[in-house]
Amino acid sequence: MPSAVLSANAVGVAAGVSKNWVYRAINIGVLSEPCFAADVVVLRVYRVLSQFAWPDRPKQRSVKLKPDTWLLAALNAVRDAATDERTTPETTLYVLGTAVHIANSRLERARLEASTPEGTDPSALDAQVAVRLPIGRWIDELPSVIAKTPKHAPRRGVTRRPASS
Numbered sequence: 001m002p003s004a005v006l007s008a009n010a011v012g013v014a015a016g017v018s019k020n021w022v023y024r025a026i027n028i029g030v031l032s033e034p035c036f037a038a039d040v041v042v043l044r045v046y047r048v049l050s051q052f053a054w055p056d057r058p059k060q061r062s063v064k065l066k067p068d069t070w071l072l073a074a075l076n077a078v079r080d081a082a083t084d085e086r087t088t089p090e091t092t093l094y095v096l097g098t099a100v101h102i103a104n105s106r107l108e109r110a111r112l113e114a115s116t117p118e119g120t121d122p123s124a125l126d127a128q129v130a131v132r133l134p135i136g137r138w139i140d141e142l143p144s145v146i147a148k149t150p151k152h153a154p155r156r157g158v159t160r161r162p163a164s165s
Contacts, residue, residue, distance in 0.1 A: 090106055095130065
């Protein structure tokens with residue numbers, strides 16, 4: 001995985017999100033500058049999960065909240081997966097209101113999602129709401145995504161001068 005140092009703007013472009021999401025993540029401590037390649041996937045996951053409200057815990061829109069523990073656990077799991085040698089394109093992040101699971105293969109996913117063959121024991125995900133994200137694919141795509149990402153932020157306030165007549 002690339003270890004390039006990226007600007008906040010480059011991370012937003014590579015993640016496919018607006019600059020507002022990048023600076024919101026920086027303001028609450030989810031990202032810090034300078035940014036690195038793994039932050040592209042962290043930002044994607046943050047964008048999805050920060051809007052999620054668990055059925056038993058409604059979000060209050062009028063209050064500016066710090067990231068919940070479940071969200072920070074998920075983002076840290078993504079950072080760990082980005083550098084873990086066991087991570088494959090099959091790696092999947094499962095986020096629950098009380099836990100985070102990473103499955104690196106189809107077999108590990110099946111173990112998480114299915115009960116025992118006899119059906120006598122529940123699976124880790126039974127009767128729970130879970131968000132499942134394909135972080136392995138996103139991590140696998142990082143080198144090509146970063147290679148296509150502009151390295152410099154666009155210049156602000158530059159206007160063309162009218163041609164003199």
